[in-house]
Amino acid sequence: MTTQVMGSPAHSSAALGTAEPAELDMDGLSLLLFGHAAFQYLNAACELRLLDLLMERGSLTADEIRDRLGLAERAADILLLGCTALGLTRKEGDRYGVAPLIASLGAEGAWGKIKDTVAFEQHIVYRGQVDFVASLRENSNVGLRHIPGEHPDLYHRFSQHPQLESIFYRYMRSWSQLANEHLVSAVDLSGAARLLDCGGGDAVNALALARHNPHLEATVLEIPASAALTKERIAEAGLGDRVSVLPCDMFDDAFPDGNDCVLFAHQLVIWTPEENTALLRKAHDALNPGGRVVIFNSMSNDEGDGPLVAALDSVYFATLPAEGGMIYPWSLHERCLREAGFTAIERVPVPGWTPHGIIIAYKHDG
16 A cells, blocks of 8 residues: 655655655656745644644634634635645645644654654755755765854754754654664663663663663763753653763763663764764774674665655755765665674664664674
8 A cells, every 4th residue: 555645646655765766757846846845835834733733623614724823815825725735634625634644643643753853854954955066066064054153063053053953852852753662672782781872962762772671871972062951851751860971072082981782873874984983993992792882873775776765864964964974875884883893783674654774783702
């Protein structure tokens, strides 16, 4: 069964990379040509709460929607035209309802996570994507110029932009939560005492692993500018006795040793392969004999043909975060692991529409 997304055959499960890519037709080309406008309808439907309204109230007439959203007639007509043409809403008679996919995401509790992703794209990613071609030509994150600051990577600049920082960490929490139940189940930490979470953000993954493994102690490495937020989230979770944050620069500062597992969650998509290998070597040194490293992030196919979400997400990594990075293929991560001294490398594909994957590799005894 094929699930349509945003009403276009070109946006089927095949196009998302779960099967052969769909052949391009004129509807698909039109959506590419005006893709920025299509996204703006999605963002407007989120920010104006059109889809939330229809999920809460059921189908409504255009007049009822206008009244509840506080929109003028022309503005509401534009919004409803676009959302219905794209399949976000459905019209039956004179009433508008939410698309079945959106209703399903709402029932599953996933719709809020999608909205966090939309906000991230609208307020952070779109700023830099205008420089995608320049970023490719210069092989550098030219789009970072749209986020004022002096540091050469995006994450250090967030401390100067609290609203963007909040949007980013909400997105990263939601993006992780869409798949980290698989991380928790795939990584057996029953025999592990200490976990090191490198660049762990607001500790979303470290906290999930600590909840699942009551014996586990975890340390989150995070840049000083963001460490206060990490500490706050740990305290809110009530796990401050077992999860801590260590402010540091992963490249310049030493990793604490004596770890049974080192986790890189959504980190190794940011940096160049050479930088990733350097980080993995530091992880290797920080592990006890027989310990393991875990890479948890989006992956692209070794064949270089998808999945679509991995390709689309790579525009962000090309233009904004740092001078290197993309959604790398599984095989590139495995090459970096071997160069860093790891063996017994295992792939764990993560099911679902996001292109998450897990790679586990081990440090030899002795």
